[in-house]
Amino acid sequence: MQLLRWFLFPFTILYTLIILVRNKMYDIGIFKSKTFPVKTIVIGNLAIGGTGKSPLTQLLLKHFGNKFRIATLSRGYGRTTKGFRLVQLSDPVLAVGDEPLQFKKNFPNMTIAVDENRAEGIEILQKDHDLIVLDDAFQHRKITGKCNILVFDFTSLQKPMLLLPTGNLRDTMNQTKRADMVVISKSPHEISDLQRVAIARKIRRYNPSVKLYYSFIAYLEPIALNSFSKLPSIDSDLQILLVTGIANPQPLLDYLGNKSTILQHLKFPDHHLFTEADYHRIISAFEAYQNPHKIILTTEKDAQRLDVSKLASYPLYYLPIQTKIEMENDFFQHIITCVNKP
Template structure:
């Protein structure tokens, strides 16, 4: 109830915000504000809301699909304490480049990862030595005219009433979806009924040349934070789970873990949260107090990038703390369409084509 009242109070500010971004959008559409197009394939993965739609696993999907090319991922590096252009290297941390770029760097060994709040500057730094660039979370960065825009929508939020910032979590107006080349609905249920699939299309009202495609999450095996130990999810059936998250939407993860245990203690923090030693110590104390012989600490892959920076006296190597990797997969027909669109775009826009 209090949240609803707060939203009502913030609605006038959302109106002002909406007018401002609509004006900015028009200035780019009219060519008054300059948008730069580059002579190599530039794929943008974005969304209209703040966080939680699955941009990171979608970007990883693209990297696997385009493995034959020399790829650079360029991100703003949200949450970092640095400025300007930085190329990820062995000294990179979540504080220097952000947690998501650090995940890319640690996980995708044959890919260049860089951060820069000025995407034009970032692309200029990368373009001569790469075949293509993937922009992570840059749909609103109109200074770059990406060659191919993938816009993500979370399945469970379609059809619900959403507000612009600050009353809600939308950072862009719904009409901006018309700029996208593909509308990708993420975190869809499995199996996906035809009626649900059609409901997504009806809600998004795509242009005639805008495919609406659906993807879902695939969960991997649990991986230890500090060593190479791997556990299948089946092995933690009926365990007491201490879940630690600092992501925008932990609900799909909770639903997955509930398939294996009803005994889940969830410590939830905001997206990109920088965990303090005091917070970790409090969480670990709760874990230590449990007398259950079968207990485990689980976090997300993104959170693991920040947790590794916590001193080992708070998270010692012998503690059973694991992260759960996720992947994006598309339903069969949609996968064929999506892969073909991406591969054809890159092939036809290469500099030597």
């Protein structure tokens, strides 16, 4: 597969030229960006999917929820509706997208909204809110946020930084210059000085003064999605059927691999909508296990798209995660400084 992507390198050159011209048009003012008086935090990445933007968004909601009249605004990837929509707890996933629905379930009293036109969404929300967190909007250059947070996956920084389709970047690395803060997500808990220096050199080549932070995944206790409320302990005897439809399940596989030696992974594409054939595949794989000490495990994001009723007879759980930030107090203080700038 990787070899095939190198054959597509001429298309990478063409795509890079298109992105460079687009960004230049914004930089010199031919294409216009709109600013808003309301405090805005833009979270985004340069690569496709899987960098940990959504857990970071939830961290900001949790921290700032009691300090501001806060709202989140997302595109609502994969939804069948159009335009501005306030997310309700009763909404089906196809109406709002999996990540906004997850936000609403975790923060039911907060305003969670979706709109593919971020500028129009901000216009509506700013009337009743004084802080808006925009999930996955760094590339949406029609708006200029007060605080721009760019997220890079730790592992991805060890690889060549090439644009699609040969690489995984959807924008050029020089756009790091627009970030107020860079978060290196999914970092190992022990980072060597040499790794820190190499990463700082790669990032600050484009933005010498940018604030750089490292974040880590913290896995919480699994939560039941049906009547099987008592979870067997996750140990070497537990047989786990892991079902994921996320961009990068490798950190989860690494975590579970240290807990259980009996692990099967059914991997689906990011934002996958599960079909009858998929449920049959999941059930068949689970029933093939002879071990009575077994569960089906998924992610919180996938739990928004799974029809739990189709798996009602099986022990089904999801594994919540949290983002932990190194130098957390400094991180939040810098955000406050950013959003309060003129």
